[in-house]
Amino acid sequence: MSKNYKSYTLYNVIKGHKNWNVLKFKWKSIKTKRVYIDMRAEADTGKWYRIRFSKKANTKTYWIRKGALTFDTFTKETFDHDAMLAKVYPVYTRPFNDPLLAQQRGTTADIAQRVVHITERVQRKTSSGSVTTFYRMSNGLWTRAAAFELQ
Numbered sequence: 001m002s003k004n005y006k007s008y009t010l011y012n013v014i015k016g017h018k019n020w021n022v023l024k025f026k027w028k029s030i031k032t033k034r035v036y037i038d039m040r041a042e043a044d045t046g047k048w049y050r051i052r053f054s055k056k057a058n059t060k061t062y063w064i065r066k067g068a069l070t071f072d073t074f075t076k077e078t079f080d081h082d083a084m085l086a087k088v089y090p091v092y093t094r095p096f097n098d099p100l101l102a103q104q105r106g107t108t109a110d111i112a113q114r115v116v117h118i119t120e121r122v123q124r125k126t127s128s129g130s131v132t133t134f135y136r137m138s139n140g141l142w143t144r145a146a147a148f149e150l151q
Contacts, residue, residue: 001033001069008068015063016045023062035069040101071099072124079121079135083148085114091141095122095134108147111139118148 010023030053038061039050047066052059074095088109092102120136133145 001035002067003070005033005068008064010062010064013063014041014043014045014048016043025062037069037101040099070127072097072126074098075123075125077121079118081118081150082115083118083135083150085111085116085147086149087147089143089147091137091143093141095124095142096132096144097124102142105141108143111137121145 006027010025011020012023013020032053035051035053036055037049037051038057041048041050041063048063049066049069050061050063051069052061085108088107090096090104090107091111092104094100094102096102117138118135119138122134122136122142124132124134126132134142135145135148136142
């Protein structure tokens with residue numbers, strides 16, 4: 001969540017859509033500023049994300065404007081290298097935790113070729129300062145750098 005997240009309102013659906021309502025919410029009731037995002041949308045009223053305050057998928061969800069959220073920073077660069085898949089990690093359509101929302105597409109175990117070509121590298125820096133590296137394979141999918149043994 002951003003520094004001024006308490007100034008934002010939570011909604012049951014995106015503001016301006018049919019049957020939208022402001023939801024009463026006590027910001028003091030949340031124990032962490034970390035939220036889980038499962039959907040995003042662009043509307044006439046701006047960019048929106050559907051959030052929940054728990055990992056559990058069946059937890060109550062809320063819609064909030066993009067400005068209430070702070071995302072990790074991503075540094076992207078081209079990377080032309082062959083690497084061998086050595087560990088099983090999830091593979092995604094985008095780097096994990098990307099603001100455009102990555103979708104899981106299986107694991108590295110599902111990829112028939114053990115040696116793959118890497119075309120891009122992204123380094124994700126969290127607000128706490130930790131850095132995680134992701135590689136994009138020639139099949140268009142992304143996974144953690146730890147899944148590979150670089151040759």
